[in-house]
Amino acid sequence: MATRRVALITGANGGLGFGIACRLLDSIPTSVPLTIVLTARYLRKVMDTISKLRKYAPNRDLLSFDYVLLDLGSVTSVLEIAHQLKSRYTHIDYVFLNAGAGDFTGVDWTAAVVEVLSGPKDAVTHPRFKRERVGRLSSGDAIGWVFQVNVLANYILLRQLVDILRKGGRVILISSVEAEIANPFNKDDIQLIHSNQPYVDSKKELELLHTAISKKWQAEYGIDIYLTHPGICHTSIFAEYLNWFTTFGMLLLFYIARWLGSPWHVVSSYNGALAPVWAALKAIPEENKVWNVSYGSACDWKGTTYVKNDTLANDQDQKDAIIFLYELDSLTKTLLERSNQLEFE
Numbered sequence: 001m002a003t004r005r006v007a008l009i010t011g012a013n014g015g016l017g018f019g020i021a022c023r024l025l026d027s028i029p030t031s032v033p034l035t036i037v038l039t040a041r042y043l044r045k046v047m048d049t050i051s052k053l054r055k056y057a058p059n060r061d062l063l064s065f066d067y068v069l070l071d072l073g074s075v076t077s078v079l080e081i082a083h084q085l086k087s088r089y090t091h092i093d094y095v096f097l098n099a100g101a102g103d104f105t106g107v108d109w110t111a112a113v114v115e116v117l118s119g120p121k122d123a124v125t126h127p128r129f130k131r132e133r134v135g136r137l138s139s140g141d142a143i144g145w146v147f148q149v150n151v152l153a154n155y156i157l158l159r160q161l162v163d164i165l166r167k168g169g170r171v172i173l174i175s176s177v178e179a180e181i182a183n184p185f186n187k188d189d190i191q192l193i194h195s196n197q198p199y200v201d202s203k204k205e206l207e208l209l210h211t212a213i214s215k216k217w218q219a220e221y222g223i224d225i226y227l228t229h230p231g232i233c234h235t236s237i238f239a240e241y242l243n244w245f246t247t248f249g250m251l252l253l254f255y256i257a258r259w260l261g262s263p264w265h266v267v268s269s270y271n272g273a274l275a276p277v278w279a280a281l282k283a284i285p286e287e288n289k290v291w292n293v294s295y296g297s298a299c300d301w302k303g304t305t306y307v308k309n310d311t312l313a314n315d316q317d318q319k320d321a322i323i324f325l326y327e328l329d330s331l332t333k334t335l336l337e338r339s340n341q342l343e344f345e
């Protein structure tokens with residue numbers, strides 16, 4: 001019998017994370033024993049997700065589920081789940097670092113109308129009308145919250161999991177096309193506390209992190225870290241600011257953008273999961289290099305999906321990546337020293 005494969009998906013209870021789980025189930029043959037480890041913040045959500053996935057793949061006898069409860073906004077929670085995973089698994093094959101969040105406050109409707117009228121495709125690819133809160137800190141650690149959830153927690157988790165990812169583990173980072181409109185990197189504000197768009201800037205920082213570590217980790221540990229993004233899909237990440245009417249309008253604009261030639265409006269989270277799952281299962285590191293490329297879920301005007309790759313880091317990004325990693329390592333060291341007093345490695 002084939003060796004059991006283990007896949008960890010953070011934030012699997014909704015949106016893209018659920019799409020990734022479904023695509024994995026559709027892509028890994030039923031004859032291969034598979035364990036999917038899900039993370040969510042709340043027990044009820046993780047249990048609901050497991051039961052939905054069991055219904056999605058009713059005939060997979062060699063499938064099992066496991067879960068850990070994870071709040072990326074807490075260093076203690078990240079260290080705790082790393083500890084649990086290391087005690088349960090000797091090797092993890094695929095880690096999808098999907099969970100992520102923004103601290104949005106709503107829509108600037110005047111700006112939205114102006115942006116849509118002056119360029120509908122760009123308006124729903126690089127929206128500048130989404131309003132983000134400035135300066136939110138995490139309650140326990142007092143770190144820039146969006147930075148902590150989208151960047152720092154993923155880095156700490158990865159560092160803790162190196163031993164069970166060595167020699168063949170594959171890590172899938174989830175960025176966003178919105179990173180293209182990030183503010184210039186600010187080494188004096190890596191926690192994005194003063195940023196006017198911390199979500200967008202955090203995705204750029206994730207790309208800098210990837211630039212800084214992907215080549216090194218592949219050579220030193222045999223871990224392939226792929227940078228992917230899901231294109232643009234309809235999930236709950238911004239849903240609370242839209243009603244049925246504006247949701248309908250947004251979806252209509254997504255299709256218009258697609259017909260106008262946008263490759264990124266894949267719309268469904270199952271389509272959005274294409275590039276992440278392809279990177280985990282199909283990418284060949286010798287041909288599909290890990291460093292300096294992002295792999296996105298794309299589609300043509302008819303909605304036929306494909307994986308589209310783009311060059312990632314220009315010269316400035318490569319310089320910024322070195323500084324960013326240095327600052328991130330210093331912060332991580334401080335936090336781990338503080339946490340050692342809480343008895344975690």
Ligand SMILES: NC(=O)c1ccc[n+]([C@@H]2O[C@H](COP(=O)([O-])OP(=O)(O)OC[C@H]3O[C@@H](n4cnc5c(N)ncnc54)[C@H](OP(=O)(O)O)[C@@H]3O)[C@@H](O)[C@H]2O)c1
Nearest residue numbers: 011015016071072073098099100101176232233235236237
């Ligand atoms: N939708 C898009 O078009 C799009 C485009 C580019 C990139 N992305 C990226 O795709 C990823 C998934 O987003 P989505 O669109 O699927 O949004 P979503 O439906 O809101 O899902 C986000 C997931 O992350 C979890 N999460 C949020 N905050 C968390 C925290 N503090 N600790 C642990 N888990 C947390 C959520 O759990 P709860 O249910 O508990 O909140 C949920 O499972 C994110 O990294 C996002 O940036 C999405």
